[in-house]
Amino acid sequence: MNERRIPEVVIRRLPKYLRRLQELEEEGVLRVSSLQLSHQMGLNASQIRQDLNLFGGFGQQGYGYLVTNLKESIADILGLEQGKKMIIIGAGNMGISLASYKGFIKKGFNIVKMFDVNPNIIGKSYRGIEVLAMEKLKDYCMENAIDVGIITTPKEHAQGVADILMEAKVKGIWNFSPADINAKDIIVEDVRLSDSLYVLNYKMNNNYID
Amino acid sequence: MNERRIPEVVIRRLPKYLRRLQELEEEGVLRVSSLQLSHQMGLNASQIRQDLNLFGGFGQQGYGYLVTNLKESIADILGLEQGKKMIIIGAGNMGISLASYKGFIKKGFNIVKMFDVNPNIIGKSYRGIEVLAMEKLKDYCMENAIDVGIITTPKEHAQGVADILMEAKVKGIWNFSPADINAKDIIVEDVRLSDSLYVLNYKMNNNYID
DNA sequence: TAGATTGTTAATCGATTAACAATC
DNA sequence: TAGATTGTTAATCGATTAACAATC
Numbered sequence: 001m002n003e004r005r006i007p008e009v010v011i012r013r014l015p016k017y018l019r020r021l022q023e024l025e026e027e028g029v030l031r032v033s034s035l036q037l038s039h040q041m042g043l044n045a046s047q048i049r050q051d052l053n054l055f056g057g058f059g060q061q062g063y064g065y066l067v068t069n070l071k072e073s074i075a076d077i078l079g080l081e082q083g084k085k086m087i088i089i090g091a092g093n094m095g096i097s098l099a100s101y102k103g104f105i106k107k108g109f110n111i112v113k114m115f116d117v118n119p120n121i122i123g124k125s126y127r128g129i130e131v132l133a134m135e136k137l138k139d140y141c142m143e144n145a146i147d148v149g150i151i152t153t154p155k156e157h158a159q160g161v162a163d164i165l166m167e168a169k170v171k172g173i174w175n176f177s178p179a180d181i182n183a184k185d186i187i188v189e190d191v192r193l194s195d196s197l198y199v200l201n202y203k204m205n206n207n208y209i210d
Numbered sequence: 211m212n213e214r215r216i217p218e219v220v221i222r223r224l225p226k227y228l229r230r231l232q233e234l235e236e237e238g239v240l241r242v243s244s245l246q247l248s249h250q251m252g253l254n255a256s257q258i259r260q261d262l263n264l265f266g267g268f269g270q271q272g273y274g275y276l277v278t279n280l281k282e283s284i285a286d287i288l289g290l291e292q293g294k295k296m297i298i299i300g301a302g303n304m305g306i307s308l309a310s311y312k313g314f315i316k317k318g319f320n321i322v323k324m325f326d327v328n329p330n331i332i333g334k335s336y337r338g339i340e341v342l343a344m345e346k347l348k349d350y351c352m353e354n355a356i357d358v359g360i361i362t363t364p365k366e367h368a369q370g371v372a373d374i375l376m377e378a379k380v381k382g383i384w385n386f387s388p389a390d391i392n393a394k395d396i397i398v399e400d401v402r403l404s405d406s407l408y409v410l411n412y413k414m415n416n417n418y419i420d
Numbered sequence: 421t422a423g424a425t426t427g428t429t430a431a432t433c434g435a436t437t438a439a440c441a442a443t444c
Numbered sequence: 445t446a447g448a449t450t451g452t453t454a455a456t457c458g459a460t461t462a463a464c465a466a467t468c
Contacts, residue, residue, distance in 0.1 A: 007459075011412055015405035019388065033425060045425095046461050053427060061426040062468040078408045079415040093310045097303035103388070103404055109411075147414065172414040174407060178229065178313070187418065189410035193401065194313055195225035197384060198288045200399035201319075202221055204357065204382040205289040208397065217435075243449060255449095256437050263451060271450040272444040 010051050014074055016041065017051075021071035033064035081108040085146050086174075089161045090153035091116040091131045094176055098150060099127050111150075113140060117157075137161070141168035148172045155179045162188075220261050224284055226251065227261075231281035243274035291318040295356050296384075299371045300363035301326040301341045304386055308360060309337045321360075323350060327367075347371070351378035358382045365389045372398075 020041055024032055034052075038045035052058050052065075058073050059065045075081065086104075088095040091114040098104075099111050114131045116122060122133045132140060141149070141164075149165040151158050151173060158179035165173060165186070172187045181188050202208065230251055234242055244262075248255035262268050262275075268283050269275045285291065296314075298305045301324040308314075309321050324341045326332060332343045342350060351359070351374075359375040361368050361383060368389035375383055375396070382397045391398050412418065 005418075006416075009459075011409055011418075012405070014412070015402065015408045018408075019390070035425080044461060046463090047459090049426065049428085050460080057427065059426050060468060061466070062424045064425065077412070079411050080408065082415075084411065093303070093307035097307040098403075100303045101403075104407065107404070107408075109407060148410065172410050174410055180229070187410060187413040189406055189413070191401075191403065191406055192225065193308075193311075194317070195222070196399055196401055197314065197319060198225045198228075198290065198317075199221055200358065200382050200384055200397060201289050201294065202224070202287070203397040203399070205292075206216075208215075208221075219435075245449080254437060256439090257435090259450065260436080260452085267451065269450050270444060271442070272448045274449065 006054055010054060013043075013051055014078055017048075018071060018074045018078065021067055021074065024067045025071055029067050031064045032067055032070075034059070036064075083108045084110065084148060085144065086111050086148040086150055087137075087141070087146050088114045088129075088150045088152060089116075089134075089137065089165075090114075090151065090157075090177075091118070091121055091126065092152060095150070095152040096126045098152065098176075099129050109148075112144070112146070115140075138164050138168045141165065141170050146170050148174055150174045150176065151181075152176045162186075216264055220264060223253075223261055224288055227258075228281060228284045228288065231277055231284065234277045235281055239277050241274045242277055242280075244269070246274075293318045294320065294358060295354065296321050296358040296360055297347075297351070297356050298324040298339075298360045298362060299326075299344075299347065299375075300324075300361065300367075300387075301328070301331055301336065302362060305360070305362040306336045308362065308386075309339050319358075322354070322356070325350075348374050348378045351375065351380050356380050358384055360384045360386065361391075362386045372396075 020037065034045040034048040037043070037048050055073070055077050058070050086109055088099055088111060095114055099114060104111065111129055114126065114129050115134050115137050116131050117134045121131050124131050140146070146168070147170065149161070149170045151161050153161055155177050158175065158177035158181060162173055162181045162183060166183065170186065172189065173181065173183065175181055175188055175190045178192065178194060230247065244255040244258045247253070247258050265283070265287050268280050296319055298309055298321060305324055309324060314321065321339055324336065324339050325344050325347050326341050327344045331341050334341050350356070356378070357380065359371070359380045361371050363371055365387050368385065368387035368391060372383055372391045372393060376393065380396065382399065383391065383393065385391055385398055385400045386403070388402065388404060
């Protein structure tokens, strides 16, 4: 689909650029050079220019980049503010915690329903988001063109939920369970909290300073 | 401290190896070869052997690796089950969600207190973990030799909290806030949920299948 | 114009993969 | 022993960094 595939490492740097540019904009800074950004972000200036030029020429020679302009370009590349519909499967603490986060809405990510197997919470609402029974998951996704399923169930149920989401033609899975999900024709993004903690622990034990 | 520094990418693969080995052990599998692991994990067999050999020779030529043995070696390398003391700063939904997760305790990570600025919740307990006033943070950390501070406060307070944690000689920060933390003499591991969602969104929009 | 900084090509560095001798 | 698979060196690949001509 793209002339040349963008390396994954570059994609993962885009949100970081976006964040820095947002902050610069809030500070009222109008323009910024790759060298300035490199100092602020701890990256190499060449790398920043290389990264940005994979998506097009956003800068001006001898001048730098316009902060707001570049910020909006990156938000565009990431496809923010397009209005994505998301559901949460597993209305436990993590699910409710994600449902409460206001930052997602601001960027066009709307959590529209939650699903759970526990009859005690089915029908309840958290932060204005209703919990439906798991049996309704597939039909609901198909009827409402859900874009993303957020899996916050226990490990044992993750694959089963993912299978339903795939059948219902959901486009992406944001997986908070420790399970490795077997998927086809769907993008899976894993959030492995334990892995992150283990890496922190390793670095602490081994005095691993960058 | 190490003869040769272990690349960060390798460290981040260790939890993945651990997880696969744990599953194999649960299935009653006694031995496994790098080739089998490579198929199961979607990695290259050479890479697996290279990774493991950075830490020592865990295998046997012509035979492979003993599952339990290798699993325990990797858990050792990661420093699990050593009994680390952690606190949560910010007793909001995310904080409580992390406090509820049983998986950490099993690996020796104990959450011993929470801290917050909200007078309505100071003194309360969630999952048996008491919430103390923010003013007590520094003294508590020093008196109780806290290893890890988990920051789940809003962005604006993250740096202030990190500064206190550093003064109190905490060894690691697990940062759930979107703020970039300025740190010295302390290991910071960031969990950037928004970044992860943005990457998922990009991949969905661009049909980015690995 | 002179100075600055991009866009882009070339060089370097590091990580991944291949190959194979060592050895169980 | 013969077969299998590791440990490890060498080759390849890709990402990062340096360099500089283009140009604002």
